[in-house]
Amino acid sequence: MSTLRFHAIKESLAYKPIIVEEKERRSDLFGKHVFNESTMRQYLTKDAFKGVTNAIEYGKKIDRSIADQVASSMKDWALSKGVTHYTHWFQPLTGATAEKHDAFFETIGDGIAIEKFGGTQLVQQEPDASSFPSGGIRNTFEARGYTAWDPTSPAFIYGTTLCIPTIFVAYTGEALDYKTPLLRALHAVDDAATAICKYFDKNVKKVSSSLGWEQEYFLVDKMLAASRPDISLTGRTLLGHSPAKGQQLDDHYFGSIPSRALNFMRELETECMLLGIPVKTRHNEVAPNQFELAPIYEEANLAVDHNSLLMDIMGRVASRHNFKVLLHEKPFEGINGSGKHNNWSLSTDTGVNLLGPGKTPMSNLQFLTFFINTIKAVHEHEALLRAAIASAGNDHRLGANEAPPAIISVFIGEQLTKVLEELEGVTKGKLSPQEKTELKLNVVGKIPDVLLDNTDRNRTSPFAFTGNKFEFRAVGSTANCGSPMTILNTIVAKQLRDFKIEVDALIDKKDLKKDEAIFNVLREYIKSTKNILFEGNGYDKAWEEEAKKRGLSNNKTTPEALKAKVSKQTIALFEEMNVMSKIEVEARYEIEIEAYIKHIQIESRVLGDISRNHIVPTAVKYQNILIENVRGLKEIFDKKFNSVSKAQIDLIEEISSHIESINVNVTKMINERKKVNAIKDIEKKALGYCNDVKPLFDDIRYHCDKLELLVDDEIWPLTKYRELLFTR
Ligand code: ADP
Ligand code: MG
Known part of the structure; x- marks a missing residue:
């Protein structure tokens, strides 16, 4: 008898669910282990609090004396919660998160010890960086890398360690992580979008990008997983015949969650609450033993950190419930793989979702502006967006009749398609008062109703508009969202910048009114981006042929797809938007190929x-x-x-x-x-x-x-x- 397999089966059948009781309300648990605004108000001096909030909201530098105060308060708070160590917590290009713990404990001579944590330790750390991927940026003799505090993502406690989210850069300044370029991209999109918002509302000072990810995963019994060398070493099964019953009956999807899994979820969600990760939705996915977890969306940088943190703690919590979490995009042949939809939008500091309907014709024109510019950005950079989600694991999903195809297209639904058709007919140049009224009342004015029942769903689209956000569906389940979010925000930033130049030129040179200029530029965009819009079945073979005729790329494998990451167009884009230098772009490419x-x-x-x-x-x-x-x-x-x-x-x-x-x-x-x-x-x-x-x-x-x-x-x-x- 095959001993390991049968031993594992026997053990797994004997496991009883580990019952997790939730004694406290989730709203009471939320953020308890986070050095968030309310904790800061309690622990920081007024000056220190102001320093940190200015850094968070407007990217202002924090000076050393403030950093010292913050560090000292953070330490007091952490010690009060039984914390012994601190670490800079970062996301190197390995795809995992990294930490190096140091004790607060320090000796000060004469056999005396104290707990110490100063501004210097808060702001910067120098982990031995020689074993993290750098794509040739660091020679080993200059292997130094630095982590530097990112005050926009709050410190948190995990176990008995205070974790400080940081960026990770080389001695020479180049980014070695996911966060650094993301922060730069968010800055770029803020600048470009705020400038556009000023056409509509002078009070807008800041635009933030939001992200709501949906994490799919499999739960496999820990012993059974350990009995398979392929799962242990590669995260997926390399062989195994399909069982007689798979997902044919669709009896798992949204079904009642099995008890062992549910207890795992409750414990995971409790941990998430403590860490301030606002998880909200859980359900069974299509394949047997496949599940999904989704939070309420957050500012993109924070959401990316939270997803990285989640992927880490999922594994630890699962282990306590005798499960192994499989985050791989395709752990099993013959049933669905896992993805991570990235729901994305932009919103202003005045509380307006720029991809949601407004209350006035002007705010709806603002919606159309951002909506059409996003489509145009995807049109210009479709190959790069495909490259953003390329990985060996995701190659199994894309185009495999269950996940979006390797062709990037945008789905907007029937009604918005009609709106765009109407806008295409806008007169060139100046508009008559009648036309303006007609547009404002009957085209732009109808948008809120159109969006209200934008119930069109097209599950085969890689990039779909879903009423008040775009949903980038082709992202793989293991991905660090930082990478697709950097690319998406950068291409939109670039597009918005170009849009502003065109609109301003029409206003200045052709003497058009602001709204006329906007209508004119949008009309041309609608005409020139039709090729990226696709409402049909993305799984259909005919789409591949059609896409080819339209000149869209269809890079089915990672080595082919990644090339777009180092094209002339991409390098120029990242350099222009100050997101990455040529060296950084090329280094990342090398790391991903390797x-x-x-x-x-x-x-x-x-x-x-x-x-x-x-x-x-x-x-x-x-x-x-x-x-x-x-x-x-x-x-x-x-x-x-x-x-x-x-x-x-x-x-x-x-x-x-x-x-x-x-x-x-x-x-x-x-x-x-x-x-x-x-x-x-x-x-x-x-x-x-x-x-x-x-x-x-x-x-x-x-x-x-x-x-x-x-x-x-x-x-x-x-x-x-x-x-x-x-x-x-
Ligand atoms: P569905 O995908 O089934 O339509 P929801 O519309 O509830 O589900 O949202 C799915 C995800 O989209 C959730 O994680 C949610 O937080 C996120 N989301 C909703 N609005 C936004 C937004 N404005 N920006 C980013 N993400 C959003
Ligand atoms: Mg969704």
Whole structure:
């Protein structure tokens, strides 16, 4: 009997739900472990409080004496909650979060010790950075990297550690993390959008970008997951035959949440409350053992931090409930993978959602301005937006008939399509008073009603307008949202900046009124961006052909897609918007290409190991049982031997043929890997892994999965799909 698999099954069946009781109201728990506004009011002097809020709201620098005061108050607050250590908490380009704990404890001579935490420690730390990816920015002899306090994301306590969100930059100033370029992009979009808002309301001083992510994930029993080398090492199953029942019956989606999972969620949500992560929605997703968690949206920088923090604590909480969380985009073949929709909008410090309906014709024209400029931004930079979500894991989803295709398009719904059609007819140049009235009353004026019942839903669109926000649906479940959010906010910032230049030119040179100028520019945008709008079924083959005719890119794999990240257009964009320098852009590209190579390389090694060292020996063992049986039959039967042994002999042959195919393909894969590993150019190497190594996975898997159907269940070593997906 296959010991590990059956041991794991036995253990997993014995688990009882760990009941989580919620004694306190969530609203009372919310933010208890966060150095948030109300805590700051309590602990900080007036000056210090003002310093921090000015930094948060207007990006003002915090001077050293204020930093000292803040640090000292933070320490007092943390000590009152039993905290012993502090850490700068950052998001290096590994995709995980990073921390290096230091104790508050310090000796001051004469055998005396105190707890100390000053402004210097709050503001800057120097972790040994040599092992974080830098894409060649840091030579090892100059391996220094710095973390620097980001006051816009509040410090929080996790366990007994005070965590201070920080950026992470090289000694020479280049960004080495997700947060630094995101903050720059948010600044760029603030500048550009505020300038546009001033056309409509002079009082607007700041525009913030908001993000509401929806995190999908799988929960698999911890023991069962540990029994599979592929899950342990790659986060997904590299083989395994589909179970008789998968998601055909749609009986999991929105169904009652299984008890073990529900208790996990309650504990996770309690942790989230304490950390100020405003999680609100939980439900079963389409695939068995797949779930989703979504918060109330927040300012984008904070939302990104919260999602990163969530992905980290999910794993820890899951472990306490004997689960392993699979965040991989495609943990199981044949059922849905996981994504992370990024709901995105812009709003003003006067409380207006710029992608929501307004109360007056002018505010609705403002809505249209932001709406159409976003469409135009996506139109200009569709390939970059595709690149923003490229990863080895997400390649399994995009275009795989369950997730948005690898083609970026925008869905706006039937009614807004009609609005745009009407706006297309706006007269060139000056508008007559009648036309203006007509537009304001019957086109722009209708927008609130149009949006109110914008119930159109198109689940196949990668970028859909959903009434008061855009939903970027193609983001992968493991992604750090910082990357797509940096790109989206940057392209919108650039577009808004260009828009303003065009509008101002019409006002100055053609003597148009502000609203006439805006209508004129928007009309041209509507005409020139039609190719990006698509209302049909994104999963349809016909869309691929249509998209090709429209000149939209369709980069199905990561190595192809990533190229857009270093195109001339992209580098110029990031440089113009002060989001990233050429060096930073190129470094990131290199890191992502290398991550892709390593992912496929690891998967290939694991698959080779499992198929050769687990599957083939098991098949041989079973074949020997059959051979023994045939021998026995021969002893007791004479004339009837051929007929009674036929099934077994056929099976013996069939097994041999699968073993043969596995061996041939594994050898082929190893040889291809050797060839590809010798390639120096990393772009070519990535293409080699993508086009020469990876396709062999399917052949190997096919034969292993066939063997799973033939071999005695009692000796099959790998925990099966039905066990992984239906134990709960
Ligand atoms: P659905 O996707 O089913 O329509 P909701 O409309 O409730 O669900 O919202 C989904 C996500 O969008 C939630 O996480 C929510 O917080 C977020 N969201 C709602 N409004 C905005 C906004 N203005 N900006 C960013 N995210 C938003
Ligand atoms: Mg949604």
